Amino acid sequence: GSSRPFHKYETDNVFLRSSASAARGSVGGEEREGGDDDLKILDMVVFRFHQYQVVGRALPSAIDEHPKIYRMKLWATNEVRAKSKFWYFLRKLKKVKKSNGQVLAINEIFERKPTKIKNYGIWLRYQSRTGYHNMYKEYRDTTLNGAVEQMYNEMASRHRVRYHCIQIIKTATIPSKLCKRESTKQFHDSKIKFPLVFKKVRPPSRKLKTTYKASRPNLFM
Amino acid sequence: MQADQGPLPVQPFKRYVEIGRVALVNYGKEYGRLVVIVDVIDQNRALVDAPDIVRGQMNFKRLSLTDIKIDIPRVPKKKTLIDAMEAADVKNKWEKSSWGRKLIVQKRRASLNDFDRFKVMLAKIKRGGAIRQELAKLKKENAA
Numbered sequence: 001g002s003s004r005p006f007h008k009y010e011t012d013n014v015f016l017r018s019s020a021s022a023a024r025g026s027v028g029g030e031e032r033e034g035g036d037d038d039l040k041i042l043d044m045v046v047f048r049f050h051q052y053q054v055v056g057r058a059l060p061s062a063i064d065e066h067p068k069i070y071r072m073k074l075w076a077t078n079e080v081r082a083k084s085k086f087w088y089f090l091r092k093l094k095k096v097k098k099s100n101g102q103v104l105a106i107n108e109i110f111e112r113k114p115t116k117i118k119n120y121g122i123w124l125r126y127q128s129r130t131g132y133h134n135m136y137k138e139y140r141d142t143t144l145n146g147a148v149e150q151m152y153n154e155m156a157s158r159h160r161v162r163y164h165c166i167q168i169i170k171t172a173t174i175p176s177k178l179c180k181r182e183s184t185k186q187f188h189d190s191k192i193k194f195p196l197v198f199k200k201v202r203p204p205s206r207k208l209k210t211t212y213k214a215s216r217p218n219l220f221m
Numbered sequence: 222m223q224a225d226q227g228p229l230p231v232q233p234f235k236r237y238v239e240i241g242r243v244a245l246v247n248y249g250k251e252y253g254r255l256v257v258i259v260d261v262i263d264q265n266r267a268l269v270d271a272p273d274i275v276r277g278q279m280n281f282k283r284l285s286l287t288d289i290k291i292d293i294p295r296v297p298k299k300k301t302l303i304d305a306m307e308a309a310d311v312k313n314k315w316e317k318s319s320w321g322r323k324l325i326v327q328k329r330r331a332s333l334n335d336f337d338r339f340k341v342m343l344a345k346i347k348r349g350g351a352i353r354q355e356l357a358k359l360k361k362e363n364a365a
Contacts, residue, residue, distance in 0.1 A: 039273060039274055039275045040251075040273060040274045040275065041274070041275045041277065042250075042251060042269075042274055042275065042277030042278070042279065045278075114277075115268070115275065115276040115277065116296075117260055117262050117268055117296075140262055140263045141262065141263075142262065142268070142277075142278050184263075187261055187262070187263055190240075190295050191239075191240075192238075192239065192240065192261050193237045193238070193239040194237060194238055194239075195232075195234035195236065195237050195238070196236075196238055196281055196286065197234075199285075200282055202248065204247060204248055204252050205248075205252075221234065221236060221286065
């Protein structure tokens with residue numbers, strides 16, 4: 001297959017980078033469009049997975065006064081788990097453990113443009129019942145956290161793979177031209193038009209829900 | 222996912238999910254708000270926008286499509302959206318439509334206080350009396 005040129009789209013990689021600066025400020029913009037006090041914000045979806053940037057290094061010792069600093073971007077449900085995941089990955093790549101290392105900074109990364117629809121490509125490595133496999137999946141979403149959550153849900157439903165058996169190798173926003181999957185490409189239509197076929201009749205709030213109804217609902221839109 | 226306009230002479234569907242379709246939110250915090258579908262994220266979600274909210278995503282299950290459609294490009298700027306809504310006169314069209322009128326009446330009835338309800342009761346009795354008078358007149362004419 002054709003290999004995708006690296007520079008063509010922005011990548012949010014989870015590989016190691018040694019950085020000169022120790023503590024970095026929060027990367028990325030606000031999660032909500034702040035400053036618009038007169039505009040209401042729609043019910044913001046609560047993300048299960050947050051993206052964190054964790055910066056850490058081995059503790060300075062007699063052998064190495066200034067150990068290399070490593071930065072990682074990863075997904076976890078909270079900061080504590082993010083730090084734990086950081087050490088898990090770092091252990092596999094460098095000879096350093098939590099006991100002889102230190103986390104220098106941990107910041108949450110928020111979506112830059114949560115109102116723009118993007119196509120996300122996620123490369124992952126997962127453990128199935130028989131072995132490890134790599135996968136590339138595409139999702140259409142407004143935020144990267146949303147796409148990652150979609151990925152975890154889809155892997156659980158389609159392949160019965162749970163959270164701890166999945167490692168996200170790389171994520172990237174893919175321009176529409178380079179999308180591979182038909183299920184995302186079918187929405188790349190500026191004049192998209194389709195009818196809603198099934199109308200789910202439901203009360204406007206859970207409080208108004210009743211077990212019995214007087215008449216059968218009309219399910220036609 | 223283009224709707225098949227080809228061989229069928231009459232489509233059973235009249236309201237389509239498309240860019241510019243006005244929809245009513247029928248569940249959740251934004252219940253009762255008119256929003257415009259500004260883009261389609263995937264099979265279940267749309268990017269919706271309205272003059273007084275930040276553009277956001279919404280599930281189709283929370284939207285009831287209306288007959289009103291405005292002419293906008295895909296994901297327009299807020300100003301373009303507001304101008305297009307003014308041009309299509311969405312607010313007036315909605316308030317004049319039978320669906321819109323019903324919602325206004327529902328809201329009014331829900332906001333009545335006890336005195337208002339008393340006044341409504343009197344008005345209904347008066348109206349009923351007037352109708353029965355006319356009916357009696359017509360019966361007498363018929364009998365004669």
